[in-house]
Amino acid sequence: MEKTKALNATKWSVDQAHSTIEFKIRHLMISHIKGSFKTFDASIYTTGKDFSTAEIDLWIDVASINTGDVTRDHHLISSDFFDIENHKQISFTSTTISKPDADGNHELWGELTMRGITQNAKMNVQYGGLIKDPWGNERAGFTVTGIIKRSDWGIIFNSTLEAGGMMLGDDVNITCDIELVNSGSK
Numbered sequence: 001m002e003k004t005k006a007l008n009a010t011k012w013s014v015d016q017a018h019s020t021i022e023f024k025i026r027h028l029m030i031s032h033i034k035g036s037f038k039t040f041d042a043s044i045y046t047t048g049k050d051f052s053t054a055e056i057d058l059w060i061d062v063a064s065i066n067t068g069d070v071t072r073d074h075h076l077i078s079s080d081f082f083d084i085e086n087h088k089q090i091s092f093t094s095t096t097i098s099k100p101d102a103d104g105n106h107e108l109w110g111e112l113t114m115r116g117i118t119q120n121a122k123m124n125v126q127y128g129g130l131i132k133d134p135w136g137n138e139r140a141g142f143t144v145t146g147i148i149k150r151s152d153w154g155i156i157f158n159s160t161l162e163a164g165g166m167m168l169g170d171d172v173n174i175t176c177d178i179e180l181v182n183s184g185s186k
Contacts, residue, residue, distance in 0.1 A: 008047055008048055008185065009045045009046070009185060010045065010046045010047070010049060010182060010183075010184070010185050011044070011045055011182075011184060011185075012044040012045070012046065012054075012140065012180040012181065012182060012183060013044075013180065013181045013183045014040070014041055014042050014178060014179075014180060014181075015139070015179040015180065015181050016041075018177075018179040019040075019176070019178045020036055020175075020176065020177050021036060021037045021040055021060060021174075021176045022034065022035065022036040022174070022175045023035055023036070023172050023173060023174050023175070024172075024173045024175075025168060025169050025171070025172050025173070026169030026171065027167070027168060027169075029166070029169075033067060033072075034067065034068075035065060035066060035067035035068070035073075035076075036065075036066055037060045037061065037062075037064050037065055037066075037090075038061075038064040038065075038066055039060070039061035039063075039064035040058065040059065040060040040061065040064070041058075041059060042056055042057060042058040042059070043056070043057040044056050044057075044180060049130065049140075049182075051097070051140065051142075052097050052098065052099050052100065052106060053097070055094060056092065056093065056094040056108075056110065057091070057092075057093050057094075058091060058092040058093075059089050059090070059091045060089060060090040060091070061088070061089060062082045062084050062087065062088055062089060062090060063077060063084055063088070065077060065082070080157040081155055082114070082115065083115055086115075086116070087114065087115045087116055090112070090113065090114045091113045092111070092113075092121070093110050093111050094108060094109070094110040095109050095110050095111060096108075096109040097125070100127060103126075104126065104127040105124060105125065105126050105127070106124075106125040106127065107122060107123075107124060107125070108123040108124070108125045108144065109121070109122050109123075110123075114153040114154075114155070115153050115154045115155065117152075117153045117154050119148075119152050119153060121146065121148055122146060123144050123145065123146035123174070124144070124145050124146060125142055125143070126142065126143045126144075126145075127140075127141075127142055128140070128141030128142055128143065129141060137181050137182065138181070138182035139179055139180065139181055139182070140179070140180045140182075141177075141178070141180075142176075142177075142178045142179075142180070143175070143176070143177055143178075144174070144175070144176040144177075144178060145173075145174060145175050146173075146174045147171050147172065147173055147174070148172050148174065149170045149171060149172070150170055150171075151170050
């Protein structure tokens with residue numbers, strides 16, 4: 001990160017009130033369970049306002065998981081899933097961001113760490129734009145989507161259904177709506 005910070009770096013802060021990190025996973029092979037993480041933050045630097053130069057270090061507090069069911073949330077933080085006693089955070093550090101395509105979309109690659117396992121992960125980033133808010137703050141908006149296989153991070157809890165198939169799918173769909181606020185140049 002030092003090269004960007006040292007040369008015309010712009011620091012961006014996550015607007016917590018206008019940002020979400022959500023996921024969904026197939027349940028009983030017929031529907032989906034959705035959830036979110038309520039506590040997260042990131043260190044984000046760009047060269048000027050060029051988001052294809054962004055250097056991102058994101059962390060998520062696993063204990064902040066919310067699926068709308070307290071019993072399920074407790075099971076998800078257990079050793080069957082996220083193993084919060086040994087792994088309190090999920091982290092993502094960007095490695096590569098593509099230049100935008102004609103529609104303003106980027107491919108974001110980085111190292112995603114869960115349960116102490118780090119794997120390369122690809123996310124798709126749709127740039128929403130840059131605007132001044134009514135209070136004079138510069139803001140940027142993004143929608144980040146991707147699909148990961150939970151088994152790649154050692155999250156393998158499952159049960160076979162009587163009719164065939166598995167109780168939980170392996171694919172986890174991730175959707176993040178992120179609003180950033182320009183915190184100034186370094």
